[in-house]
Amino acid sequence: MAKIAIGIDIGGTGIKGALVNIKKGELASERLRVETPPGGRPDDIAEVVRELITALDPNRVAGAIGICFPAVVQHGVTKSAANVSKEWIGLDADKLFTGVIGKPVHLINDADAAGVAEMKFGVGRKFKGLVMVTTLGTGIGTAMFIDGQLVPNTELGHIEIDGVDYETKAAFSAKERENLDWRQWAARLQTYYSKLENLFTPDLFVVGGGVSKEHEDFLPLLRLQTAIVPAKLKNTAGIIGAALVASKLSK
Ligand code: BGC
Numbered sequence: 001m002a003k004i005a006i007g008i009d010i011g012g013t014g015i016k017g018a019l020v021n022i023k024k025g026e027l028a029s030e031r032l033r034v035e036t037p038p039g040g041r042p043d044d045i046a047e048v049v050r051e052l053i054t055a056l057d058p059n060r061v062a063g064a065i066g067i068c069f070p071a072v073v074q075h076g077v078t079k080s081a082a083n084v085s086k087e088w089i090g091l092d093a094d095k096l097f098t099g100v101i102g103k104p105v106h107l108i109n110d111a112d113a114a115g116v117a118e119m120k121f122g123v124g125r126k127f128k129g130l131v132m133v134t135t136l137g138t139g140i141g142t143a144m145f146i147d148g149q150l151v152p153n154t155e156l157g158h159i160e161i162d163g164v165d166y167e168t169k170a171a172f173s174a175k176e177r178e179n180l181d182w183r184q185w186a187a188r189l190q191t192y193y194s195k196l197e198n199l200f201t202p203d204l205f206v207v208g209g210g211v212s213k214e215h216e217d218f219l220p221l222l223r224l225q226t227a228i229v230p231a232k233l234k235n236t237a238g239i240i241g242a243a244l245v246a247s248k249l250s251k
Helices: 042-055 093-101 110-121 172-177 182-200 210-217 234-249
Strands: 004-010 014-021 032-035 065-069 105-109 130-136 140-146 149-151 204-208 227-230
Touching: 004 042, 004 110, 004 234, 014 042, 014 234, 032 042, 042 093, 065 093, 065 110, 065 234, 093 105, 105 110, 105 234, 110 130, 110 140, 110 149, 110 204, 110 234, 130 182, 172 182, 172 210, 204 210, 210 227, 210 234
Parallel strands: 004 065, 065 105, 130 204, 204 227
Antiparallel strands: 004 014, 014 032, 130 140, 140 149
């Protein structure tokens, strides 16, 4: 397996990328970031991703380029679009990116990518049982692992509570949009994680997303039966996980 791979993390607000040392689970270059083009349309995003990859010196890398995306991704086709353009729904995104970039790519859901990285190199390392990795950002992403094995595309950020898609209440973007303080936001997280706990009885919750670096302000406010810990890889998890999955496939 090649040691250096490229990981790209497409988000609702920014697109990030880096070379990744997939043996160590570390970035092997600077982390580049560009704004997501307004509207989040497929052609515009593909062009920005191409520019990012060019800046990363792709000739150093042999295998497929890993890309993670904030939607359901099944066999390279994007099947939902909560915080990006609806034009992604039903699109063969793998084909679009491969065409624009001129190299093979492998696309997966962003939370699944972050989860894979956390399970291999972060807090979930060697953890057995049912682990739910959650990412709190523009939306809520979830990745579920049973004895380290991913069950892809769980999309539990969209669980309805009291008739509302709960990511609109408990994502980090809701805290910012509604100007909630930590306590007010934690009350919503309490509702959200209690719901997951009632439905799945996990052994561990992992909390990722940019806000996880401020975990001391909100995790201690939660009262759960399940252990809940901050992610270790912070804002590099998606990049590392996408690169890792792609490089395994092109071994
Ligand atoms: C999307 C998921 C994504 C999550 C985090 C949700 O709105 O439906 O696919 O993983 O946001 O970006």
